[in-house]
Amino acid sequence: MQFMLLFSRQGKLRLQKWYVPLSDKEKKKITRELVQTVLARKPKMCSFLEWRDLKIVYKRYASLYFCCAIEDQDNELITLEIIHRYVELLDKYFGSVCELDIIFNFEKAYFILDEFLLGGEVQETSKKNVLKAIEQADLLQESQNEDWGATS
C-alpha cells in the first residue's frame, strides 16, 4: 500500500498515512485530486478505480471515506477488508466510533493504525492482539497520569 487517507464528505482530511516518500507539496496535490475524484463517484459504483499507475480502493462509512492506494499486483478485495478491519478496531477502541472521535483523538487513530499496518503492509490481523497493544499503552498512560495529578 502506498498511502491511506481518511476524509469527510465535505472533503476534510481526517487522517493521512504515507508509506512512500513524497514531498508535502505532492501529498497535498494527491490528496486534493483524490478527494475530488472519490467524492464525485456515485454510491453503488465499484469500490475500485485506476488512478495514475495505482489502484484506488475506497469505502464509505457514515460520513467518512476511507481510501487506500495500492500497487498493480496488490489485491483489491483484501484491501477493502483492511479498511473494514481498521474501522472495526477504531469502533472497538472508541466504542461505536464516529468522526468526532477521530478528530479529537487523532493521535490514537494513528497509533492504532501503526499497530495494524506498518510500512504499508498488514502487521497484525488479530483484533485482540492489536487492541491489547493499544490498551497496554493506555494503562501505562493512566498510571502515569495518576502520578502526575490533575493537569490540563
Add this chain to the structure above:
Amino acid sequence: MPAVSKGDGMRGLAVFISDIRNCKSKEAEIKRINKELANIRSKFKGDKALDGYSKKKYVCKLLFIFLLGHDIDFGHMEAVNLLSSNRYTEKQIGYLFISVLVNSNSELIRLINNAIKNDLASRNPTFMGLALHCIANVGSREMAEAFAGEIPKILVAGDTMDSVKQSAALCLLRLYRTSPDLVPMGDWTSRVVHLLNDQHLGVVTAATSLITTLAQKNPEEFKTSVSLAVSRLSRIVTSASTDLQDYTYYFVPAPWLSVKLLRLLQCYPPPEDPAVRGRLTECLETILNKAQEPPKSKKVQHSNAKNAVLFEAISLIIHHDSEPNLLVRACNQLGQFLQHRETNLRYLALESMCTLASSEFSHEAVKTHIETVINALKTERDVSVRQRAVDLLYAMCDRSNAQQIVAEMLNYLETADYSIREEIVLKVAILAEKYAVDYTWYVDTILNLIRIAGDYVSEEVWYRVIQIVINRDDVQGYAAKTVFEALQAPACHENLVKVGGYILGEFGNLIAGDPRSSPLIQFNLLHSKFHLCSVPTRALLLSTYIKFVNLFPEIKTTIQDVLRSDSQLKNADVELQQRAVEYLRLSTIASTDILATVLEEMPPFPERESSILAKLKKKKGPGTVTDLEEIKKERSSDMNGSAEPASVNASAVSTPSPSADLLGLGAAPLTNSAPPPSSSGSLLVDVFSDSASAVAPLAPGSDDNFASPDLASSEVVSEEPADTVHDADELFHKFVCKNNGVLFENQLLQIGLKSEFRQNLGRMFIFYGNKTSTQFLNFTPTVICSDDLQPSLNLQTKPVDPTVDGGAQVQQVVNIECVSDFMEAPILNIQFRYGGTFQNLSVKLPITLNKFFQPTEMSSQDFFQRWKQLSNPKQEVQNIFKAKHPMDAEITKAKIIGFGSALLEEVDPNPANFVGAGIIHTKTTQIGCLLRLEPNLQAQMYRLTLRTSKEAVSQRLCELLSEQF
C-alpha cells in the same frame, strides 16, 4: 464538548480542537491558529522549563495544526526531547510528531537516531515497538544507514517478543524498499525464511511480506520459502473455520496471510518437487471448490475475504500457466462473477479474465463469455467497469471474433465516455489492422472511427491507414471510392479531409472513369472543404491539387486558377503561400514528363511496427499491452508483419509520417521553406528528442579546436632549460569535464590524453606524437608534484623510450591515487633534443579533484535534507560569474555530468536550475558534494553554489566548475 477522552485527556488540546471546529470562516481559523502558534512559541522560548506533560501537549497541538494543512517550522527540538522521556505517553507523541514531520526538518536526524538507538537497546518491548514504528514510518536513507544492520538481528534473535518481531520484519521491509543497497543479506536470511513456520500467525503474516519483497530481488536466496509457504497455505485452507481463532475473519481462515502466501508463490515458477507441486495443486483446488460452497455468512466481509483469496489463487494459476485444468476452472469461476450482482466482483472478474485470455490454455474458454462482456459494455453503469470490459474484449480478440468485437466497440464508441474514447479508438485501429483478412473492412473501420470520434483519432491512426492503402494495391480503388463517398457528407471531420485528400491525390484516377466521380467533381468536392480546414490540412490539399495536375491534365487550368488566386498566392501563412507559388510555377513550366516524375505515386512504406501500438503502450504503461501482444503474436501469424512487438524504445519507433507533404520528391521544391507548423512536425521532433542529449557535445569545442593555429604559435619553445609552465589554462579547463583529447600541440609535438577514473584511483595514458620527420633524442617526460601536492596525490609513471622516431607516437601510463583532497595540478615536463636544439616545455596535467567524483542519485527530499545539513557557512562556497559560452541547457547538463556529479532532475523547484550530487573519493575519506547552478539568461550570468563537508573541497570544486560555463 463531545470529546471522547480515552487514556489521558489533554484538555488543552481538546479545547483547542473545539475552538478550531467552531471557527466560522477560514480566516477565523487562521487567526485562531496563529494565536495558538504564538502562544506555543512563547512557551517554548520562555525561561521556565516546561514539564513533560506541557511539552507533549504543545507538540501535539503543533501536530494537529500541521495535519490541518498548515506549515510548522518549529517544535522539532521539543519533539525530539520527548523521545528520551521515560514516560511512554510523551515518547509516543514525540515519535508520532517525528514520523509525520521529519521530512521537512532533518538537522535533528542524529539526535533522533540516538533516541531510537536507546529505545531499541532498552529491551522494553513497548519502547522497541515505538522505535521500530518510527523507523518504518520515516524510512529515510539515514535511518537505513544507522539501523539496517541492527534490525535483522532483532528479527531473528531467539528472545525477541513476537510483537517486536512483527514490527522488525516490516521495518526491515520498508528500509529494503528505500535503500536495498544498505540491507546486507547474510546468515539471517535463512532464519527469516523459517519464520514462515512460526507458531504465531501474526509473525508469519508480517514475515511473509518481508520475504516476498526480498525474494523478488533475490529469488535464489529465498528459494526454500516455496515449500514452506505451500505447507503453511495448505494448513490454513484445510483448517476448520474456527481453528485459527482470532485469525479467522468472518469464517474465513487467515485471509490476509493466505493472500500474502499466494503472492509469495508468484515470485517463483511452479515447484519442481512433485510432492510440493501436488500439495499446492490441492490447495488451489480446495480454494476453487470453496467458491462453490454456500456462503457461511451473508456479510459482505465474508464474501470479500473469501474471494480475495480466490482471486489471488487465480492470479497464481495464471502466473504458473501450466495446469490447463485449473486455468479452465478459474475461467469458469470468473465467468460466474461476470454476472454477479456485486459490482466489485464484476469489475475484478473482467480484470482477471484479461490476463487469462493471454494463456493458450484458457483463451478459448474466455472467448465463450463474449456475449456477457459485450453486454457489460452496454449496461454497466460505472465507467470504470466498462473500461475493464473494453480491455477484456481487446484481450480476447482473435481472427474468429474480430469483426464482431470491432463492430461492438465502434457501437460503444458512439456513446462512450470522453475519458476513454481515445483508447478505444487506438484499440479498434489496432484490431482492425491486425485481423483484417479483407482490407476493405479495414478501410471502412478506420473511416467509421473518424466519422464517429474524429477528434479522438490521433495522427498515428490516420497515417497508418494511408500507409496501408499505399502498400496494398488491392485496396486502393476501394479506398478512393469510399473516401470519396464519405466526403459527400456536408460536415465531415478534418481528419477525414486529410485522409481523403491524400488518398484521392494518389489514387483519384482509379475512380475518375465514373462520371459521378470525375476529376472535376473530385476536385470541387475537396476544394469545398478547403476553407474550413486548418493550415496543415490546407497545405496537404494544395499538394493534392498539384498531384491532380499530373493525374488529370484536363483540369489543370481550373487548379492553376485556384493556385493563382490572391487567397493562395498572398496567403498570410508562409507555408501555404510558398506551396501555392511553387506548385503554380511547377505546373506552368514543367513538361508532362517532368511532372509525371516529380509527382509520381508514393513508393510503398517500409514495413514497420504500427506506431499506434506504441502509442497505446505508452498510454497504458509498459507490461499491460506488451505481454498480451507477444503471446498473441505467437498464436496468430501476422498477415503483413506490421504488428510486431515494439522495440524497447517506443518513441523511436515511428511511422514514416506522410506528414502534410504529399510529394515523394516534395522535399525538392520545398527545401527552402521552414518546417510547416503542422503537428506532424512536432511528431518528428519527438522522435529525435531522445537522441538530442546524446548528440550534444560534451565539451564546447571538438578536439580539433585544440590544434588551432594561435595556440601553436603562442607556445614557448626555448633553447634554454626553462621553467615556464605552459599555462594554457583554457586547455587545462577543457579537461575538467572530459577525459580524452589533445592537451598540447606545436609544430614539433602533439600530446594527447586518455584517462579513466574510478573512486580514488585513476589511470592516464599520455601519447607523445612526433610531428616531424626527424627523431627526438633524449626524450624525457617527467611528472612533477609540488611539495604541497605530493602528500595528496600519488603518481607513478614508467619511463619511456628516449628515442622517438619521426612520425611515431609513444605512450606513457600514469597510475594515479588520490590520497586526500588537493588544489593544484601536477606538471608534466618534457625535455628532448630535436635537430641539435634542446627543447624543454611544461604543461599542467589535468588531474583535478573532480575526477574522483562518483555520481549519487537522490530524491528531492534527500537532497534538500542534505543541503540543509551542510548549512554551515564554511561548507558553502558561492560564485557569481558572467557566462563565457552560450547558455545552452543541454550543454550545461552534459558538462555537469562530465564534471562527475549526478545531474538530479526535478529536484530544484525552478526547472531552469541545475542540481547535482556526488561523492569525492579519496584514500582517506569520502566527501559528499552538492551543487546548484542557477543561470540568469537575461543577465547572462550564473550563480554556482557548492556545499560539501569540507571548505577546501567546496572552494576547489567551485573554482573548477566556474570556468566551465
